[in-house]
Amino acid sequence: MNRYETVFILTPVLSDDQAAETVDKFKKFLKGKGASIKHEENWGLRKLAYPIQKKSTGFYYLMEFEAAGDVIGVLETEFRRDERVIRFLTTVMDKFHLEYSESRRNKLKEKKAAAKEA
Numbered sequence: 001m002n003r004y005e006t007v008f009i010l011t012p013v014l015s016d017d018q019a020a021e022t023v024d025k026f027k028k029f030l031k032g033k034g035a036s037i038k039h040e041e042n043w044g045l046r047k048l049a050y051p052i053q054k055k056s057t058g059f060y061y062l063m064e065f066e067a068a069g070d071v072i073g074v075l076e077t078e079f080r081r082d083e084r085v086i087r088f089l090t091t092v093m094d095k096f097h098l099e100y101s102e103s104r105r106n107k108l109k110e111k112k113a114a115a116k117e118a
Helices: 016-032 070-081 095-117
Strands: 002-010 036-052 055-067 085-092
Touching (some): 002 036, 016 055, 016 070, 070 085
Antiparallel strands (some): 036 055
16 A cells, blocks of 8 residues: 545535535545545635636645555546546655655644733
8 A cells, every 4th residue: 555645626606514525435445445645734715826717816725645556546537527626636645745745744833822821
């Protein structure tokens, strides 16, 4: 099993509940295919670098998961079929990517802990 990271952008016309429902759909899909989700982050509504489908913003979401290689093609087909997804990118995480991801998460935890203390 390889470790993968996928970032997908949902259309901004969705409500928060609809966006959460869409994310849950993909999480259930991955779990149904035998993948285990290691980490996930909701980056929220952000401005796009360039307009996509005449939209200038979108809901960003990141998921890290372990899965067999054949799951990725099926997952990307599901992304293409869902009209709520306007862009996606899935990458294989190598050891350097894993180290960077872990250090970034640790820094975020430290910032949250410091903010709670203040």
